[in-house]
Amino acid sequence: MKKFIANRLAACLILFVISGSCDRDSQIVSLSExxxxxxxxQSIPEWMDRYGVPGVSIALIKNGELTWSEGYGFADLEKQTRMTSETxxxxxxxxxxxTARGVLKLVERGEIGLDVPVIHHLNRWDFPGTAVDVERVTIRHLLSHSSGLxxxxxxxxxxxxxxxxxxxxxLSREVRFVREPGARFNYSNVGYHLLELLIEDVTGRxxxxxxxxxxxxxxNMEDSSxxxxxxxxxxxxxxxxxxxxxxPVYVYSEKGAGGLFANAEDNARFVASGMVDEFYxxxxxxxxxxxxxxxxPVTDVSGIYSFVSEHYGLGYFIETLPNDQKAVFSGGQGNGWMTHFHLVPxxxxxxxxxTNSSRSWPLISHILSDWAEWNGFGSVGMRLITKAVNWLWILIGLILISSLWQITRITxxxxxxxxxxxxxxxxxxxIQFVQLALFLILISVLIWSVTRDYLMITSVFPGVAGWLIFALFLFAVALMLSVLFNKNQEWKI
Structure with missing residues (x-):
């Protein structure tokens, strides 16, 4: 009977998540602009409250033009300064x-070539000693994160x-190779710092x-720098x-990879300028x-990025939408910041x-999902975060139910x-030795997790990650109690 009840609860959770998502999608598709x-x-303030995000600034582009922008929440909580689309x-x-646009500008002028080794254009700086043949590192490699840096x-x-x-x-401190140039995708801030130096050395500016x-x-990005x-x-x-x-506000010593300051409207002007065909x-x-x-596409995306994108071009992630159209995007994450843009050229x-928060990935995923549905694109890769949040809650529920059930049985x-x-x-x-080993492994992982200043899972799933850690701790407790109080019986759920 208890197993039947647990299975019914799990089924109800899954059906609730799926049906709620479908209802919402069908409503959004039929909306006017x-x-x-x-x-x-209505939705953004609710998501901000759910995930603890202080401020959000957003802009929409339709038919290749900025059509609407808005700010939500606060740019400064202490002073109660509102976030606006001009913040x-x-x-x-x-x-x-x-930065990639700047590099392509030099390509158009014939001052550099995408497949020319970057070292041919650098003055007064050379690669630190390495076994890698630096003559193989091209400008295209740097733009596409395939340089091996x-x-x-x-x-x-x-x-x-x-x-x-x-x-x-x-650059002398940071330039290090982890693989051969052109071997595969490896996201690299250092590569874009080299492009920054390239622009300076080629232009003398x-x-x-x-x-x-x-x-x-x-x-017309006049409020950006x-x-x-x-x-x-x-x-x-x-x-x-x-x-x-x-x-507090900070800067980096390098600028090409993450040094831009801009507001939502200026970013939208940049995105709008990236359209093609009749919208060019x-x-x-x-x-x-x-x-x-x-x-x-220059290289296939690998690692965690492959969950939301298939390829990387020159400064852009690339994905194929369900309707076979191409979408391109870029996003940023810093200490206290998360940003994103998406476009279908x-x-x-x-x-x-x-957003001015490190807790924003689920919020961004929600907004992008609704935007994609409204435009009839069906979905975008970033929607995976929203789906994963729902499935994580189901997993947490199952772990809590099974752990509490076992603890109750033992008690x-x-x-x-x-x-x-x-x-x-x-x-x-x-079986008790297996349980003891699992307990020790799980507790070690949990201790390591809670002592980290930053964890990707906490960043992508704020709030949910805390509950997952608690659920796994309770599961570890159930394991240990089974060892101590379950001398000759097997662990059953």
Missing amino acids: EGFREQLD VCRVESISKSV TLGTLGLEYAPGEEKPSLRES NFSEFMQEEILNPL YEWSDDFITPVPNGHNLKGEPI SVENILAEQSIRELYT ETGDGIVIL RGFVKGKRKLDLQIKNYSG
Whole structure:
């Protein structure tokens, strides 16, 4: 009977998740643009409250043009400063897509070639000693994260105005290879720092200055900059870490991979300029063929990124939608920040989402899922996060039910005298040794997890991850009680 009840509860949880999702999807598809905006006005604050996200800024692109933008929540909780679509934010790795435009600008001018070794264009700096043949590292490799370079050290943050290493000093410290150039996808901030140096050495200009004059200003991104300024159109908000604690504004010593400051509207102008076919603008800073080059797959995506994307081009992740259209996207994650944009170049549709919290992946997934459904795309890879949250809750429920059931059985057996405490290891059966080993492994993993400053699972699944840790702890307790009070009986659920 107890097993039957547990199975029924699990089935109900699964049906509830599936039916709720289907109902919501069918409602969103039929909404007008105004209706979808109203839907977002209702849903985004609810998701912000659910996941503990202080502020969100969002912008929509239709038919290749910015049509709507809005801010929700707070840019500054202490001062109760509202987040708006004009609030200048750290956009983190969205910077890479913008930097890629700068590199393609030089390609169009004939100053560099995508398949030329990057070392041929670098002055007054050379690769640190390595067994890898650096002549094989091309500009295309760097743009597509297939250079074999390491990710780079995370958390090297500086207060605005604080003394920091030069770009060349940083590269001499950070440039390290983890595999041969061209072997496979390996996400690398360092690669984009090299592209930053490439732009400076080829043009003889400061990277931030070049990007401002050649990319940002021509796209009317006049409130954006790779250079920190006290004169931004709005103060830059604090970020907020996984615990919700404020993170003061910081900068990196490098800029090409994650140094851009921009608001949602400027990001939307950038996204809108990335359309093709009938939505390509003749006022674009790049030729349409160059825009298409950015979206041409160079390498298959591997690792955790493969769950949401199939390929990587030049500064963009690439996925094939259920209707066989191509979507491209980029996102950023820093200390206290999460950002994202998605676009379908052939349809002129795009969306930008900026948040000042490290707890935002599920929220971003919800927004993208609704946006994709509303546009008739069916789904996007990032929707996997929303689905995974639902299935994690089901898993947590099952673990809690089974653990509490076992603990209850053991307690009842002890009270009735059918079980007794036995601390003599020599008396343990084989199944008890297995349970003891599982307990030790699980407890070790849990202790390691809770002592980390950052865990990917906590970042992707805030709130849920805490319950999962609790459920696994309770499961470990049930295992240990089975060892101590279940001398000759097998572990049954």
